[in-house]
Structures are given as C-alpha cells and as structure tokens.
Ligand SMILES: Nc1ncnc2c1ncn2[C@@H]1O[C@H](COP(=O)(O)OP(=O)(O)OP(=O)(O)O)[C@@H](O)[C@H]1O
C-alpha cells in the first residue's frame with residue numbers, strides 16, 4: 014500500500030477554456046521524494062501545482078495521495094502546503110500570527126500555538142522575528158516565513174512555486190543551499206517549480222521537464238543531463254552546440270556520424286534515425302577539451318579541427334568561441350589553461366568522449382545554434 | 387470563493403440574490419411609474435398625461451428651464467473647473483493636498499446647508515448686500531436671488547467640486563511628457579492646452595458633464611430657496627404635482643420624460659466620447 | 675491666471691460655509707452685516723427645537739441601516755462580479771450601479787406610487803429601501819476596486835493552511851478590503867445623511883434632518899439653521915481627517 018505523502022497523478026488534463034494547460038500528465042512520487050518541475054514560462058508548471066493542491070479542477074485524470082483519490086477533495090482538506098512565488102504572507106498579521114493562522118483554522122488548541130510557532134521559526138532560523146510584520150522583512154526572510162508557515166501544520170506534501178525566483182542572485186545561491194538542507198531535514202514529499210535548471214538539479218531527487226503542458230522527460234538530474242531525450246530538453250538545459258552530419262552506422266544506443274568536413278565522431282544515439290539521414294551532433298561545452306594544435310596529426314577518435322574566433326574570460330574559466338566544420342559555431346569552456354592559452358585565429362583540435370556526444374534527429378523549425386561563427 | 391469547475395455555475399447567482407432582489411424591486415417600481423403615467427382615471431390606457439406635459443406651456447416650462455440651466459451650469463462649471471484642475475497639477479504635493487482637502491470638505495458638507503449659506507450671502511438683507519450698503523457702494527440692495535441668477539449660483543456651487551474632481555482625475559492620467567514634447571516643439575501654452583491637454587481630458591469632461599446634468603436634474607432646494615418660487619425646475623414640478631397638488635399621474639409622466647431625457651443625454655455623451663476616442667486614441671472613459 | 679481663478683473658486687465654494695458660521699454667532703435674528711453683537715442663543719435654539727433632534731435621529735438610523743445593508747449586499751455582489759464569469763455579469767454590474775444616473779425624483783416617485791401605495795409597504799421600510807438602493811453604487815464601486823487589486827494568492831494560501839473558503843474570505847480577504855469598505859461606507863453614509871430630493875417623496879410625517887431643516891428655512895428666518903450648519907461641519911471635517919490620515923483623499927472622491 015502506498016505510504017503517507019506519496020502522490021500519483023495519471024492522465025491529468027487541465028483546460029482554461031480552449032487552452033490546454035496540462036495534458037496527459039502522469040507522475041508518481043514516493044514519500045519524502047523531492048521532484049522539480051522544470052520548463053519554460055507558460056508550460057504549465059504552476060498549473061500542475063494548482064492541480065495537486067486542488068486550486069484548479071481537472072478536466073480529466075486522477076490524483077491520488079497514498080490510496081486516497083483526491084479529485085473532489087477541496088484544497089483545505091488536502092493537507093498540502095504551498096509556498097507561493099510572491100510568498101503570499103498575510104500583510105496585516107505578524108510573522109507569528111501568520112504561522113499560527115494555520116494552526117488555529119485546523120483546530121490546534123491555542124495553548125500549543127506558541128510552542129509550534131517557535132519550533133518552525135527555529136527551523137528556518139527566524140526565532141527573533143516573530144513579532145515583525147511581513148513588510149518589515151527582507152525577501153529571503155519572507156520566504157523563510159512562508160516555508161515555516163506552510164510546514165507548521167505538518168502537511169503531507171509541500172509545493173513550492175518558483176521559491177527562489179524573487180531573490181537576487183547572491184541570496185538565491187545561499188537560499189538554495191539552505192532550502193536543500195531544510196527539505197531533507199523535514200523529509201517531506203516536495204514538488205517545486207522552477208525554470209532554472211541549476212536550481213532543479215541542485216535541489217531535486219528527480220527532475221520533470223515539461224513542454225507545452227506535457228512531460229517530455231523525467232529522471233534523476235544526472236540521467237537527464239547525461240542523456241536528454243530530445244532536442245527540446247537538450248536545448249532547455251543549454252550549454253550545448255550543434256554540428257551537422259550524416260549517420261553512417263548505428264548500434265544499440267550509439268552511432269557514428271560523418272561530419273561535413275570528413276571527420277568521424279561516435280556518439281549517443283538519443284533518438285532513432287535512419288542510416289544515411291542527417292543528424293544533429295550535440296556537443297556539451299563543458300565536455301569539450303582542447304587536444305593540441307590542428308597540425309598535431311589525427312588527435313585520436315572524437316577529435317575535431319576548429320578555428321578560435323573569440324576568447325572570453327569568465328572568472329575561473331575561459332570560454333572559447335570556435336568555428337567548426339560547416340562554419341557552425343561551437344563553444345568550449347576550459348579551465349584556465351596555464352600555458353596553453355589559444356589565441357584568436359589559431360587552428361586547434363578539440364575532443365569529447367563518445368558518452369558526451371549526443372546525436373539527435375535534426376530540429377525542425379529554426380535552428381538557433383546554426384549561428385554563423 | 388473562486389470559480390472552480392463547472393459544478394459551481396450557480397454560485398455567482400447565489401451571491402447575487404440580495405442584489406437581484408433589490409434591483410428587481412426598483413426596476414419593478416420604475417415599471418410601476420410608467421404604468422401609472424399611462425393610466426387614465428377610468429383605468430384605461432391613455433397618453434393624455436404625456437400630451438399635456440408636452441403641449442401645455444406651463445407644464446413644459448420646468449423641463450425647458452432645467453435643460454437651459456443644465457447647459458449654462460455645465461459651461462460655467464467647466465470654465466471654472468479647468469483652470470483649477472490644471473493649476474492643481476502644477477502644485478507642490480503639500481499645496482495640492484490642501485486644495486484637495488478643501489474641496490473634499492465642501493463636497494461632503496450638506497448641500498442643503500450650502501444653499502442656506504447662499505441665502506445668507508445673497509439675500510435682500512444678506513451679507514453681500516448689507517456689506518455693499520455699509521461701505522456705501524450702493525444705496526439700495528441688489529436682487530441677487532429669487533431669480534435664475536440665484537439658482538444658477540446654487541447649481542454651480544453644487545456642481546463645481548464634482549467637475550473639478552472629474553477633470554483632475556482625467557488630467558492625472560495624461561502623460562506629462564506628451565505636453566512637454568508639444569511645448570518643446572514650439573507650441574505656446576495656449577496651443578498646447580488646446581491641441582493636447584484639452585483633447586486628452588475629454589473623458590473627464592464627459593464624466594463631469596454627466597455629473598453636472600444629474601446635479602441639475604436632482605436640484606430641488608436651489609430653485610426652491612434661491613429661486614424663491616420664481617424658478618420652477620423639474621424636480622420641484624414633479625414634487626409639487628405629486629405631493630402638493632395631488633396630480634400624481636401627471637407627475638409620473640413628467641418623471642418618465644425626465645428619465646428618458648437624462649438617459650438620452652448620457653447615451654449621446656458616450657457616443658460622442660466613443661467617436662472622439664476613435665479619433666484621438668483616448669480610451670479611458672474616466673468615471674461616471 | 676489659473677491661480678487667480680483657483681483662489682476665487684475656492685473662495686466661492688467656501689463663502690456659504692463661512693457666511694453661515696459668521697451668522698450663527700449673531701445676536702440678532704438677521705443675516706445682515708455688521709453684526710450687532712455675539713451670542714450663542716441660536717446654538718441653544720438648535721437643541722431646544724425638537725424637530726432637529728428627531729430628524730437627526732431618523733437620518734442617523736436611516737443612514738446606518740442603509741449603509742449596513744448596502745455593505746452586505748455590495749460585498750456579495752462584488753465577489754460575484756469580480757470572482758466569477760457568468761452570463762449576465764456586466765448587466766448585473768450596470769444594474770447595481772444604475773441608481774447613480776437615475777434622477778432622484780424618478781426613484782422617489784416610483785417607490786412612492788408603486789411600492790408604498792400599491793404594495794402597501796410601510797413608509798419607513800420604503801425609505802430604507804430607497805436609501806439602500808441609493809448608496810449601493812458607492813460601496814460596490816469601492817469593493818470591486820479593492821477585490822481587483824487584491825492578491826488572490828492570500829486567500830488561496832489561507833485555504834491551503836486548512837481554512838474553508840468562507841473562513842479564508844472572512845479572516846484574510848475581508849480584513850484586506852477593510853479600507854475600501856470603510857471608504858465606501860463613509861461616502862455612502864454621508865450620501866444617505868444628506869439625501870434630500872428622493873427622500874422628500876417618502877418622509878411623510880416623520881422628517882429626516884435635511885427635510886426638517888428645509889421646513890425650518892421655509893417658515894422661519896433666523897440663524898438657528900446657521901448654528902446647526904456650523905455644528906454639522908464636523909461631518910465633512912472628519913471625512914477630510916480620515917481621508918488624509920488613513921484612507922486617502924483620492925479614494926473618498928471615488929478614484
Ligand atoms: N486563469 C487562466 N486562464 C486562462 N489561461 C491560463 C490561466 N492560467 C494559466 N493559463 C495558461 O495556461 C498555460 C500554463 O500556465 P502556467 O501558469 O501553469 O505556466 P507556468 O509554467 O507556471 O509559467 P510561468 O513560468 O510563467 O509561471 C499558459 O499558457 C497560460 O497562459
């Protein structure tokens with residue numbers, strides 16, 4: 014029997030009039046699991062959260078919490094906590110009163126309020142702020158109060174809508190760390206929404222990538238990063254450049270392509286493609302390594318002759334903008350090579366492991382990576 | 387309390403039950419008014435009341451007087467309110483708050499008592515006349531009230547704050563940079579006002595016109611006290627016939643006519659405003 | 675130029691109020707100038723004449739009941755209009771706002787000839803009905819504005835913390851709307867308190883304050899009403915104070 018805090022969504026569909034905001038949405042979560050919904054703006058992430066907590070009615074599908082069908086259960090009986098993007102703290106109540114609100118309406122005896130409020134405030138390190146009003150707090154503090162408020166009533170499930178997006182960059186990184194610790198500490202089943210892949214990868218056990226109301230890929234951060242299942246996912250995760258080539262040979266999961274300049278590369282065949290058809294060859298910037306000057310002979314399998322077009326210093330790294338076969342732009346992120354810095358105009362070779370080269374069916378529609386170097 | 391799903395389609399109507407009951411009651415009463423106006427003493431249907439209202443000069447006069455005074459009041463009010471509203475825009479926040487406070491103070495003081503104040507001022511032996519005679523500027527008192535002039539003063543006094551508020555709201559929505567741009571292009575202040583500010587403030591003017599119209603139509607105290615029985619406006623006529631003279635069915639016909647005229651004028655103002663909006667891209671109607 | 679006009683306009687608007695205040699201290703029963711000495715006898719007379727006190731109590735009762743009823747009805751209406759999409763929504767909105775543009779003689783006479791005379795509703799009730807209808811637009815407008823500017827997530831947050839929709843609205847949304855409701859209620863209360871034309875049709879033999887004052891002005895010519903008027907300046911003065919300190923003056927004039 015599924016435990017308390019486990020969730021199962023199957024075939025969930027949500028429509029706003031003629032707009033389908035969520036289609037055939039299926040997701041199973043174990044108790045205590047942390048899942049990130051990742052996707053571009055408007056893809057239905059918030060709608061998915063609203064469906065789970067009951068603020069949005071389904072036009073099809075089922076939502077189960079444990080072994081209980083929740084479709085007709087109103088939000089206030091679902092035991093789901095939610096942290097809103099703008100935190101939605103009650104402006105006319107103090108921090109402590111915000112937190113005690115949930116306790117009061119769910120019938121916790123008044124004399125226990127102070128203790129529980131103190132407990133959750135301690136959890137988010139806000140013990141001294143109980144008497145403050147929300148407008149007297151910084152963004153990060155408000156967020157902590159919002160989390161404290163939603164966990165105070167001990168919900169089975171916690172939902173967070175873009176929890177870090179309202180914070181500035183520095184605070185965001187600090188809070189990301191704190192939030193991870195906090196969620197792991199409580200051990201609550203959590204779904205959070207983000208359009209920032211770094212955030213998703215840092216916080217979640219599993220990442221669900223969404224596009225246009227549907228799930229396109231679901232898996233652990235490592236699995237998704239290593240093997241995006243489509244151009245959409247790969248593009249969304251970003252930091253990838255594409256070359257064009259023809260598929261020469263295909264084995265189970267891997268394939269060999271002939272690039273336009275005659276180079277052969279072996280890579281992961283992400284999507285089925287016919288022998289002799291054109292494929293897009295995805296190269297992760299971080300997986301490319303310089304492999305000596307272009308004149309140094311073959312350079313081994315998976316190596317590629319390119320021209321340095323631009324060199325940009327990015328703090329601890331150097332980013333090279335390269336021109337590859339067919340005039341396609343490639344980027345390479347390298348740790349600051351002490352001696353072996355390449356200059357603009359140099360012909361060099363770069364290489365990547367076969368595991369880090371991804372072969373896709375060519376993107377239909379505009380190819381934004383095809384920017385001329 | 388949000389729309390969730392189709393099962394709640396009746397919910398808004400449940401919320402509206404009291405409002406529906408209330409609107410139904412006054413719509414029904416309005417229907418009753420029309421009904422009464424069309425009923426002859428024998429109980430049959432007749433247009434006799436309307437015929438009398440529109441043909442007998444004595445009955446028609448209050449409507450004509452009211453419309454005439456409405457037009458004059460609107461013109462005078464607009465002419466006085468524009469400079470004030472424009473001036474309020476240029477004030478420091480503190481000065482603006484002071485002027486606003488004064489206007490609100492006047493607006494929320496009892497209209498009837500302000501009319502009484504005007505009697506004190508304008509009466510034969512009122513403040514103004516006794517001041518003039520005391521200073522020796524005149525030997526005999528001026529006739530400042532008990533004529534249309536007195537009534538007009540009362541109407542303008544009642545309507546001015548509304549017009550200022552309406553214009554001030556409309557002017558507040560105008561982007562300052564539009565006027566500054568026009569001024570930089572070499573427009574004199576008057577030309578900038580005529581070609582930029584005035585067209586953009588038309589929604590406020592329209593709202594103001596409707597409000598002034600309603601003040602004039604509703605005026606009963608001003609003509610009664612300041613007109614001294616010499617000026618009969620439509621509200622006085624309806625009231626006197628209905629309550630004083632017991633000619634209720636004639637009064638109902640008069641009321642229906644007033645209502646129709648007011649609705650027509652409001653529709654006309656909005657039609658003009660819409661055409662104007664198309665031409666000048668002024669979409670915000672303001673209030674009213 | 676516009677500065678001069680502004681000063682004159684303000685002066686013109688204030689002149690009646692200043693005149694009544696000056697005259698209210700006159701020792702003689704005239705409105706003339708210069709005054710022949712100061713006295714408070716007209717103030718004493720205000721309290722000596724029973725009709726003012728009776729009218730004032732009636733007006734207060736009427737304004738209180740009308741405003742309270744209107745708050746309830748307006749809140750429900752505003753929730754329906756702002757939170758739901760349903761057939762007839764804009765018609766309903768227009769209908770509750772319409773009393774503002776119906777001439778007062780029309781409304782007063784309609785209720786008199788139909789609801790009072792035909793339906794035989796007691797006069798007091800007909801008057802409450804009239805005042806409720808008259809003031810609803812001012813409150814509805816304000817609450818709709820409040821609801822439109824309100825962050826619905828606050829109510830949702832309350833529901834997810836375990837509050838039923840009704841409690842979430844009552845405990846979280848309503849307090850957030852209190853400024854709007856207060857502003858609407860103040861305007862409504864004063865509109866009701868000062869209403870004259872429509873009220874005249876239904877006062878019968880129980881005057882309100884304005885109708886009592888009107889009768890007095892018509893029959894007597896002494897500064898008693900000036901004294902009363904000066905006392906009643908407390909009302910607009912407190913509106914200005916509340917508007918400046920708390921609710922915002924712009925809101926008081928319907929913006
Ligand atoms: N109340 C609504 N009425 C109509 N359409 C809506 C409504 N709410 C959302 N939508 C539409 O549904 C789609 C999904 O919206 P949703 O808010 O779930 O996106 P999101 O992934 O959370 O985006 P964001 O990252 O911008 O918050 C969008 O196309 C949006 O325009």
Ligand SMILES: [Mg+2]
Pocket residue numbers: 058059060174
């Ligand atoms: Mg969203």
